[in-house]
């Protein structure tokens with residue numbers, strides 16, 4: 089089935105689909121590929137085309153009424169492939185504690201547990217073509233990190249995240265998208281039509297501003313990302329109005345200090361990027377469940393980033409460039425640095441990590457954001473090119489996030505120094521009394537919340553099967569459904585939910 093460019097269409101066929109999915113990003117592609125592989129008729133509707141451009145991206149414009157997101161317009165991609173065109177593909181499951189109700193974390197608790205998702209995490213890793221080993225004990229020997237440093241596990245966990253070799257889902261699944269699925273692109277969802285409790289049709293528009301109505305005879309799934317989900321629900325008055333848009337979250341990030349050592353090789357061996365089977369692995373230090381409970385903190389993890397100045401010699405980059413483009417000048421540069429190159433090659437071959445000399449070691453944190461109803465998405469008084477109100481973002485971070493940052497920085501400092509891996513100089517503002525603490529935190533395009541999953545209709549927007557409460561056939565598959573955010577990169581958990589949803593949809597028939 090060839091891709092369908094809606095800009096070149098006057099009418100659409102009246103074909104009936106089991107599933108209409110809006111959004112050909114990470115979750116939309118996974119659902120479409122899996123459902124069509126199970127013999128289902130799937131229509132995938134995507135606002136972008138096969139590359140990003142200003143006209144499509146301006147649909148991402150938002151207004152802000154509180155702390156600003158760094159890049160809401162370009163930090164989400166309007167294209168076939170969605171934000172997988174830009175993301176790093178770093179994956180790490182949430183921890184058990186993230187799913188539990190914690191009496192010290194407002195609005196915490198998922199209606200499902202880690203055990204409900206465990207098998208789906210493996211399937212999500214498989215879909216991303218990442219190994220399915222666990223994120224610590226199984227993987228560490230392969231990246232020559234066994235035994236792990238002797239961190240006090242009652243305080244800090246030492247584990248890894250995995251990066252996909254090919255993060256772009258169009259590159260991974262183009263054949264399936266083209267052969268198994270009807271993908272209509274340049275097609276923007278404009279309206280969702282509901283009769284009683286059933287979604288019966290949608291209206292989409294192309295960039296010539298022509299409108300098309302598509303009947304929904306099966307189930308409709310919104311896979312439009314963490315911000316657009318709330319916007320579409322609000323525009324169409326769908327879902328529990330008490331909760332739609334509420335508890336918007338990102339992962340607040342911060343650089344907290346520098347790690348100094350007399351043994352740069354040993355420090356980088358434990359904390360710099362490792363490589364196995366062509367994949368990258370990053371070392372993460374996360375706050376133990378025990379400390380979170382005892383000190384009433386959120387989840388949080390730290391990484392050490394090794395940065396060199398732009399002028400500094402980068403042995404891997406030089407060798408790569410030298411291999412690609414042989415030049416005499418480059419030969420002199422490389423041969424004058426033979427010791428550096430040798431050390432880097434040994435690190436790579438013997439211990440499977442990137443070693444760079446004379447770098448600055450920065451300690452960075454990525455934090456869970458406490459879900460708070462004061463942090464929300466609403467509709468703006470400005471409109472987009474289709475005359476629809478833009479999303480307004482009211483991003484608010486509670487003080488608990490700052491307390492978590494300060495405490496985690498100090499726990500990591502204590503452990504690194506106890507293990508004699510380095511000494512940590514925390515920046516002066518890493519202090520509970522810092523008054524403008526929120527200005528030090530940045531977002532990382534991990535948009536979560538706004539359509540939270542809940543055990544009862546009164547407490548959220550979707551049920552544990554991701555069906556919008558009060559509807560028969562409307563589902564949401566994006567990080568918008570997360571009740572809490574963990575410190576882990578979110579997409580793997582969203583893909584695990586997509587896999588679980590796919591199984592649920594196959595095991596139930598459409599009610600309409």
Ligand SMILES: Cc1cc2nc3c(=O)[nH]c(=O)nc-3n(C[C@H](O)[C@H](O)[C@H](O)COP(=O)(O)OP(=O)(O)OC[C@H]3O[C@@H](n4cnc5c(N)ncnc54)[C@H](O)[C@@H]3O)c2cc1C
Pocket residue numbers: 110111112113114115116133134135136162163164165166167168169170171172174175176177178179275276277278311312313314316532533534535565566567577578579580
């Ligand atoms: C630079 C960068 C790096 C990142 N790195 C990581 C990482 O390493 N690990 C990680 O876990 N996460 C990372 N993320 C976040 C990750 O990209 C997102 O969590 C993920 O892509 C979300 O998937 P999604 O399917 O919900 O949304 P998307 O992938 O954004 O897809 C949504 C799709 O819906 C379409 N759409 C929206 N509205 C409409 C509409 N009205 N009509 C039709 N179509 C519509 C959009 O055009 C888009 O194609 C990163 C993000 C960025 C920007």
